[in-house]
Amino acid sequence: METTALTLVSHDLCPYVQRAAIALLEKGVGFARVTIDLSVRPDWFAALSPLGKVPLLRVGRPDGSEAVLFESNVICEYLEETQPGPKLHPADPLARAQHRAWMEFASAILGDVWGLETTPDAAVFDGKRQAIATKFARVEAALGDGPYFAGERFGLVDAAFAPVFRYFDLFDLLADTGVFAAVPKVRDWRAALARRPSVGAAVAVDYVERLHGFLARHDAYLLRAAR
Structure with missing residues (x-):
């Protein structure tokens, strides 16, 4: 190729x-x-x-x-x-290291999301749902005034979390997971990232349909819990 x-x-x-x-x-x-x-x-x-x-x-x-x-x-x-273009990490070494750590935290949430979307078991689903909510409570405590993770400037932490939030664009239509119920700053951050052109352009236009098909192939509990 x-x-x-x-x-x-x-x-x-x-x-x-x-x-x-x-x-x-x-x-x-x-x-x-x-x-x-x-x-x-x-x-x-x-x-x-x-x-x-x-x-x-x-x-x-x-x-x-x-x-x-x-x-x-x-x-x-x-x-x-x-690459040229805007800097997506802080210049300060300590702040940069902290941002890298939060990117890893986003990966940990993605691990729980995998269980949430693939399990056919109600108990496993609830355990993953609670694990995600607990992790987002930690994120809530780390957020400032927004609109992005570090304030006005979009960065790599935002790029790491945007795909996490995108899952819930479909999940929220299927079931009330409650993972964002107690985290208003996270909800605002999620909304700001959804409006970012780069976030929208990162997936194909049929992403939601493909994700729904993935859930169906795994007999996901999410589909049986659909409202």
Whole structure:
């Protein structure tokens, strides 16, 4: 397959791909996007991805060779260090380290979301729902006046959390999970991220339909709990 200077290898529903796509869009750099089916991995993808996961960022070198980066946070950090456009991390080393830690916290929430969306079991669903609500209570305590995680400036923490919130655009139509009931700052942050053009453009227009189909294939409790 042909490569350009930057090629993001994607899957339609992967939240970690969305992080990298948002960072690329915020930086305003050109990139190609190749979407694959992870259930039928192409041979070239298996050869490039040590973990067999997306995203991958294929980086063309001036001499015509190519480097491949994997893991979304690594890709985001590389883009921050090498690409023009607005800075997405704080300049202060301590604040930057704290932001990186909150990006990992977003990954922990995504782990709970995976259980929430795939389980057919009501008890497991409720346990994951409570775990997510507890984690968002911690996020609530860390937020300031907004509209973004660190105030007026959009950053990589926002890029990490936006895909978490996107899941609930569908989940909220199916069941009252209650995970945002006691976190008004988180609710406002979620709304601000939903209005961000880069967040909207990070997924295909049929994302919600594809996610609904994913839930159906897993016999998700969410669908049986639908209002």
